[in-house]
Amino acid sequence: MAFFMEVLIAGLLAGVMYSLVALGFVLIFKASGVLNYAQGTMALFAALSFVSFMEMGVNFWIALVITAIIMIILAFVVERVVLRPLVNQPLITLFMATIGLSFFLEGFAQALWGSQVHRLELGISDDPIFIGDIMVSQFDIFAGVTAAAMVGGLAFFFNKTKMGRALRAVADDHQAALSIGIPLRHIWVLVWVVAGFVAIVAGLLWGSRLGVQFALALIILKAFPVLILGGFESIPGAIVGGLIIGSSEKLAEVYLGPYVGGGIENFFPYMLALVFLLFRPYGLFGEVHIERV
Amino acid sequence: MLGLKKWFLIGISASLVGGATMVSSATADEQFIPLPSYRVGPYAAGGTGLYGGFIDYMRMINERDGGINGVKLTWEECETEYSTPRGVECYERLKNKGPTGASVFNFVSTGMTYAVIERATKDKIPIMSMGYGRTDASDGRVFPYIFPIITNYWSQNTAKIKFIGMTEGGMDKLKGKHIVNLHHGSGYGRETIPVLNKQAEMYSFKVTHLEVPHPGADQKSQWLQIRRMKPDWVILRGWGVMNPTALKEAARMRFPANKIVGVWWSGAEEDVIPAGKSAKGYISAGFHPAGTEFPAVQDIVKHVYDKGKGDLSDKKRLGTIYWNRGVIHGVLTVEAIRTAQEKYGKKSLTGEQVRWGLENLNIDENRLQELGVAGLMMPLKLSCYDHEGGGAVKFQQWDGNKWNVITDWIQSDQSIVRPMIEASAAKYAKEKGITPRDCPKPM
Numbered sequence: 001m002a003f004f005m006e007v008l009i010a011g012l013l014a015g016v017m018y019s020l021v022a023l024g025f026v027l028i029f030k031a032s033g034v035l036n037y038a039q040g041t042m043a044l045f046a047a048l049s050f051v052s053f054m055e056m057g058v059n060f061w062i063a064l065v066i067t068a069i070i071m072i073i074l075a076f077v078v079e080r081v082v083l084r085p086l087v088n089q090p091l092i093t094l095f096m097a098t099i100g101l102s103f104f105l106e107g108f109a110q111a112l113w114g115s116q117v118h119r120l121e122l123g124i125s126d127d128p129i130f131i132g133d134i135m136v137s138q139f140d141i142f143a144g145v146t147a148a149a150m151v152g153g154l155a156f157f158f159n160k161t162k163m164g165r166a167l168r169a170v171a172d173d174h175q176a177a178l179s180i181g182i183p184l185r186h187i188w189v190l191v192w193v194v195a196g197f198v199a200i201v202a203g204l205l206w207g208s209r210l211g212v213q214f215a216l217a218l219i220i221l222k223a224f225p226v227l228i229l230g231g232f233e234s235i236p237g238a239i240v241g242g243l244i245i246g247s248s249e250k251l252a253e254v255y256l257g258p259y260v261g262g263g264i265e266n267f268f269p270y271m272l273a274l275v276f277l278l279f280r281p282y283g284l285f286g287e288v289h290i291e292r293v
Numbered sequence: 294m295l296g297l298k299k300w301f302l303i304g305i306s307a308s309l310v311g312g313a314t315m316v317s318s319a320t321a322d323e324q325f326i327p328l329p330s331y332r333v334g335p336y337a338a339g340g341t342g343l344y345g346g347f348i349d350y351m352r353m354i355n356e357r358d359g360g361i362n363g364v365k366l367t368w369e370e371c372e373t374e375y376s377t378p379r380g381v382e383c384y385e386r387l388k389n390k391g392p393t394g395a396s397v398f399n400f401v402s403t404g405m406t407y408a409v410i411e412r413a414t415k416d417k418i419p420i421m422s423m424g425y426g427r428t429d430a431s432d433g434r435v436f437p438y439i440f441p442i443i444t445n446y447w448s449q450n451t452a453k454i455k456f457i458g459m460t461e462g463g464m465d466k467l468k469g470k471h472i473v474n475l476h477h478g479s480g481y482g483r484e485t486i487p488v489l490n491k492q493a494e495m496y497s498f499k500v501t502h503l504e505v506p507h508p509g510a511d512q513k514s515q516w517l518q519i520r521r522m523k524p525d526w527v528i529l530r531g532w533g534v535m536n537p538t539a540l541k542e543a544a545r546m547r548f549p550a551n552k553i554v555g556v557w558w559s560g561a562e563e564d565v566i567p568a569g570k571s572a573k574g575y576i577s578a579g580f581h582p583a584g585t586e587f588p589a590v591q592d593i594v595k596h597v598y599d600k601g602k603g604d605l606s607d608k609k610r611l612g613t614i615y616w617n618r619g620v621i622h623g624v625l626t627v628e629a630i631r632t633a634q635e636k637y638g639k640k641s642l643t644g645e646q647v648r649w650g651l652e653n654l655n656i657d658e659n660r661l662q663e664l665g666v667a668g669l670m671m672p673l674k675l676s677c678y679d680h681e682g683g684g685a686v687k688f689q690q691w692d693g694n695k696w697n698v699i700t701d702w703i704q705s706d707q708s709i710v711r712p713m714i715e716a717s718a719a720k721y722a723k724e725k726g727i728t729p730r731d732c733p734k735p736m
Contacts, residue, residue, distance in 0.1 A: 010513045011299050017511075021729040033712055101489065106333060115337035117537075126571075135520075137545055206510075209541065211567020215335035215534035222511070253514035263478040263504030265514060265524055 002133040007254050008247055013140030015246020016147045019224040020202040022166045022238040025197045029232045031167040031191035034094040040220030045109045047203030051118040052214045071196030077201035092282050118212040143205050175213045225269035229276050231286025305308040324630055324641055325391020326368040329400050335508055336376035336533045337504040339615050345604040346619020346639055349593045355625055356596040361631050362639040380405030389681045393641040394512035397421050401621050403481035414438045418644035419651050424580055431681040432718035434729035440651050443683045444580050447488040452686035453554055453578055454492050455703055469497040473519055478506040478531035502727035509535025516542040535566035544571035552721030561614035573693040578686045581621055581670050583696050585612035588665030623671050629654055
């Protein structure tokens with residue numbers, strides 16, 4: 001039983017790490033209806049910029065501020081160069097544009113900072129602690145608390161502030177939002193800035209765990225089933241989805257894996273998400289869209 | 294003022310003219326080396342170092358010697374991003390380039406090597422898979438165009454078990470031990486399962502295979518299982534991000550790093566630096582050391598980097614594991630062409646002729662000294678029968694700052710490996726309707 005609990009807790013905490021990535025997707029999807037394929041690369045770009053400044057001898061907090069400024073500049077550039085020319089284009093066009101953005105950012109990051117792997121120490125202890133016989137990672141607990149704080153802040157922002165409501169209005173209908181005086185361009189910049197900040201947090205936590213390297217961009221593969229399951233527009237959904245995906249994939253790998261040759265935790269979350277889709281096509285917390293046909 | 298479109302058209306025209314110049318400058322005294330490299334994507338750190346060393350060595354040969362007996366080396370890279378379909382596309386794109394076509398392909402990917410075996414055999418272009426690739430291709434009778442040169446995965450694995458046995462105090466001490474094979478979820482990762490099972494049976498140890506799905510960025514479930522199993526040793530058969538992740542998880546589970554033995558694709562600086570102190574004491578196999586003290590490397594510095602022609606912008610990467618491996622790729626490619634020239638003349642050679650050079654490659658200690666790579670690589674001799682040629686492995690340990698070689702060459706156990714290779718190759722020959730060549734067994 002202790003081992004089962006250990007696997008379950010490890011899965012739940014791993015799920016929180018997936019949620020950190022999924023949150024960035026949710027933000028942009030909520031505000032623009034666009035699935036931002038570049039979110040993983042943004043996390044990589046942020047972490048790579050941060051660690052490169054640190055290696056130049058820049059103080060931790062100054063490096064963090066410079067990275068945040070870079071992500072703000074990136075948001076402005078994305079709005080000006082990628083999004084503005086595509087206003088009112090089909091969403092699939094915007095999605096394709098973010099794929100292009102992902103390739104560009106990856107190449108740009110390499111041109112700027114090189115392809116080497118970097119070590120990133122955030123000063124968070126990675127030693128495990130024991131609750132009875134159950135081993136829990138301190139680092140994962142820290143990541144969980146960080147994610148919870150981010151979710152709380154973002155939920156408040158979207159639900160209780162004027163700007164948050166404006167963001168939701170833009171997501172519903174670009175043209176209608178424009179017609180009532182919501183500044184679309186400012187809104188898009190703002191949401192990409194916030195997604196950029198989420199990418200910094202995700203990039204630093206994942207980078208601290210794996211080393212800052214180009215494989216970081218692949219963390220989006222863990223976020224997709226979380227989004228499908230939790231719903232693309234829901235911040236709490238990203239967290240709940242992450243917890244379900246994380247725990248179920250770990251339990252499946254440990255208890256089902258040995259019977260089918262192992263290595264199933266990559267595709268198991270997608271299978272699970274597909275099963276959920278059969279019953280809840282918009283995910284657990286996704287908004288139900290009723291359209292006239 | 295010119296508009297954006299005009300500048301764009303000028304740029305395109307300039308590239309086309311440049312490209313045409315490059316092609317037209319190809320003469321009969323050039324030897325073309327295709328380079329399906331991966332410099333972007335998740336495995337870029339390894340790819341840039343390895344192909345950087347490869348190109349630096351070839352450039353040094355051109356700068357210092359004027360090419361191989363006057364035949365200049367030319368090359369063209371094609372980005373694969375370590376993706377097998379793109380690797381095949383690069384193969385098709387590059388195979389007919391140069392005055393006589395591609396000399397020899399080095400994919401540095403087991404998946405790509407598997408994918409082009411039949412094409413390359415049909416096209417008569419050799420594939421050199423140094424320390425990776427399809428193991429049973431060591432049987433040159435069935436795979437005339439494939440060269441898993443220096444040491445294949447199965448040979449390495451027997452050397453690894455020998456090392457573990459030596460550390461335990463003798464091969465008989467392996468009885469009752471438990472070894473976990475933590476492997477990448479790919480063809481490369483699964484390649485050693487048969488030989489490990491065979492060895493487990495021979496030496497009466499228990500082996501458990503745990504697969505880590507690509508890319509291996511999250512290994513909690515595997516390491517929780519390892520914690521529960523309490524094995525005596527873990528074999529780490531990782532690649533890229535899987536390696537530092539494994540070492541960090543091991544430390545978290547309090548599994549000692551000096552009881553983890555990695556394959557050579559888990560034994561570069563890029564694999565341990567991100568893991569920080571968790572990697573200290575970790576051991577990996579290797580078929581060459583790190584370091585810049587070798588005369589050939591010094592020549593690269595003198596003739597290439599001092600002239601500002603180096604492939605890597607960061608000179609600190611010279612002498613790292615991947616860069617040195619790239620240099621060895623260069624050495625073997627050049628020596629295969631040089632050997633082939635002895636038979637076919639000092640001119641541009643076809644892939645088929647270079648294949649002969651590879652099959653008759655004989656680099657002994659004296660030749661290693663002449664080439665300035667003594668100590669960097671082992672002597673090797675290939676033949677029609679044996680496309681591996683070496684088979685020995687050294688082990689190195691990470692001390693937190695650098696790799697230290699901790700053993701001499703440990704010979705692989707060919708009494709286990711060769712019969713398995715021959716059986717597997719024979720099965721392949723039967724499936725594909727291949728009549729094996731009649732090759733004399735080396736003495």
